[in-house]
Amino acid sequence: MASAAKRLDTVPGTPAPQIAFDGATLVLGGKTIIENLSLGVQPGEFLCIVGASGCGKTTALRLAAGLYQPTSGRVNFDGQPMRAPRREIAIVFQDYGKALLPWRTAAGNVSLALEAAGMPSAERPARIEELLRTVGLPGHAGKYPSEMSGGMQQRLQIARCLAQEPKTLLMDEPFGALDAMTRQGLQDEVLSLMAASGATVIFVTHDLDEAIYLGDRVIGLLPHPGRIGIELAVNLPRPRDQLSTREHPEFLRLRRQLFDFIKATEQ
Amino acid sequence: MTAGSAKALALPLAVLATFELWARATHLQSDSLAPPSDIVVALFGAFADLSILAATRDTLFSAFAGLAIGTIIGLAFGIAFGISDTLNRLMEVTVEAIRPIPSIALLPIALIALGFGYRMEIVIVAFACVWPILILSRAAVRSIEPRLMEVARALRLPPAQRVWKIIIPAALPRIFVAFRLSAGIALIVAVTVEIAINPLGLGAGIMLAQQALRPDLMLAYLVWIGAIGYALNVLLVVAQNRLFGRAALSGADR
Numbered sequence: 429m430a431s432a433a434k435r436l437d438t439v440p441g442t443p444a445p446q447i448a449f450d451g452a453t454l455v456l457g458g459k460t461i462i463e464n465l466s467l468g469v470q471p472g473e474f475l476c477i478v479g480a481s482g483c484g485k486t487t488a489l490r491l492a493a494g495l496y497q498p499t500s501g502r503v504n505f506d507g508q509p510m511r512a513p514r515r516e517i518a519i520v521f522q523d524y525g526k527a528l529l530p531w532r533t534a535a536g537n538v539s540l541a542l543e544a545a546g547m548p549s550a551e552r553p554a555r556i557e558e559l560l561r562t563v564g565l566p567g568h569a570g571k572y573p574s575e576m577s578g579g580m581q582q583r584l585q586i587a588r589c590l591a592q593e594p595k596t597l598l599m600d601e602p603f604g605a606l607d608a609m610t611r612q613g614l615q616d617e618v619l620s621l622m623a624a625s626g627a628t629v630i631f632v633t634h635d636l637d638e639a640i641y642l643g644d645r646v647i648g649l650l651p652h653p654g655r656i657g658i659e660l661a662v663n664l665p666r667p668r669d670q671l672s673t674r675e676h677p678e679f680l681r682l683r684r685q686l687f688d689f690i691k692a693t694e695q
Numbered sequence: 696m697t698a699g700s701a702k703a704l705a706l707p708l709a710v711l712a713t714f715e716l717w718a719r720a721t722h723l724q725s726d727s728l729a730p731p732s733d734i735v736v737a738l739f740g741a742f743a744d745l746s747i748l749a750a751t752r753d754t755l756f757s758a759f760a761g762l763a764i765g766t767i768i769g770l771a772f773g774i775a776f777g778i779s780d781t782l783n784r785l786m787e788v789t790v791e792a793i794r795p796i797p798s799i800a801l802l803p804i805a806l807i808a809l810g811f812g813y814r815m816e817i818v819i820v821a822f823a824c825v826w827p828i829l830i831l832s833r834a835a836v837r838s839i840e841p842r843l844m845e846v847a848r849a850l851r852l853p854p855a856q857r858v859w860k861i862i863i864p865a866a867l868p869r870i871f872v873a874f875r876l877s878a879g880i881a882l883i884v885a886v887t888v889e890i891a892i893n894p895l896g897l898g899a900g901i902m903l904a905q906q907a908l909r910p911d912l913m914l915a916y917l918v919w920i921g922a923i924g925y926a927l928n929v930l931l932v933v934a935q936n937r938l939f940g941r942a943a944l945s946g947a948d949r
Contacts, residue, residue, distance in 0.1 A: 493849065
């Protein structure tokens with residue numbers, strides 16, 4: 429945070445982005461997946477990325493995570509080039525079933541992040557209990573992932589990510605495999621968790637309504653190769669509400685604009 | 696004992712009874728065969744003078760020591776090769792060149808280097824056990840869900856913790872299957888070394904009985920070795936089910 433503030437002073441008027449894509453291009457196996465992507469994400473911003481399948485949304489997220497290195501151009505975090513994943517950046521994968529350790533209980537899965545950060549074992553239980561309570565899983569500490577529903581498993585993965593105390597949370601279609609009711613509940617929980625922690629979020633989804641409902645800004649990618657096709661600021665009041673926000677005229681206007689964009693890219 | 700296992704026992708028991716009747720009726724005189732009742736008597740005799748127990752101790756000591764050493768070596772290399780593609784390609788030819796050597800073919804060298812006794816036998820058993828553990832643990836590590844490795848990277852888990860907390864637990868069900876396989880091999884190789892040359896254990900016991908023209912005792916040793924092998928496998932299958940449950944099955948056929 430200190431370095432961000434310092435940069436604010438040096439560049440008056442433009443806040444320093446926490447994550448900055450600077451002409452990032454990624455070529456994998458001779459195929460250009462992402463081309464010349466330039467994008468700044470401000471600290472505390474909730475950015476949603478949408479696009480037709482295969483447009484490189486997930487790849488863009490993996491660049492931001494440091495799991496891929498750009499072929500040319502740069503991806504910076506707090507002004508530093510991303511050479512490898514960082515502990516301040518947590519990733520919530522879509523396939524929670526594969527991302528959790530099946531041989532560890534819920535508490536053990538959360539503990540993994542604390543162990544990686546070198547927290548002494550005596551301090552872990554209290555923190556684990558607190559984190560499980562935060563994501564709405566109190567009393568499930570002793571359960572194995574296989575004994576939990578999809579929604580609970582995804583909550584558990586979010587708890588493990590929060591254990592990293594991330595400055596940035598990257599979410600890759602986190603609710604794509606969940607039923608509508610569970611999804612809405614988790615959307616609201618992620619919003620309140622992020623409002624409380626002040627973390628930056630990049631949220632990839634193929635659900636346009638979800639993107640507008642959650643985001644401060646929505647970016648639509650064009651496929652082959654992936655590049656920015658549309659950028660919409662979402663000026664809907666917060667806190668958002670599943671009923672009134674989704675009926676807001678601005679919501680409907682953005683939804684229309686985004687649907688038209690996606691429809692045009694699919695032709 | 697279920698009806699099914701009772702049915703499975705019916706045929707062997709019928710064969711044994713027929714053989715017994717035939718041997719008694721023809722007053723069997725043979726250096727290689729003996730009526731089942733004589734085999735049972737010889738087995739009890741060998742227990743009574745403790746000779747078979749001492750032999751069992753020697754064989755199992757060699758087999759388990761060799762199995763332990765072979766498992767440790769095989770696991771270390773298997774995990775390293777599974778993690779590092781570079782290392783694996785570097786060592787692939789070497790491994791494939793050494794692996795087909797029958798462990799028993801090392802007997803003359805081991806004998807000259809180490810002489811008779813436990814050490815020589817343990818080395819040969821260990822050599823035999825290394826390969827299934829190495830090959831299967833390498834495959835197990837390679838087939839770990841890539842997402843788990845990404846989670847480890849994203850959490851910046853240090854390399855030692857990555858091996859200890861992610862790779863080994865994820866590969867363990869399949870590694871245990873390899874261990875079970877190697878345990879069987881260890882017993883076979885230990886007895887073979889004893890029959891071929893080493894004057895200790897159950898294998899040497901068979902050879903002694905053969906040279907003493909005691910087919911009843913020789914076959915008693917065979918029956919006892921079979922029982923040990925069977926018990927060892929049952930023990931390991933029970934352990935596998937207790938430890939891993941269904942995970943072991945899905946790991947085995949993946």
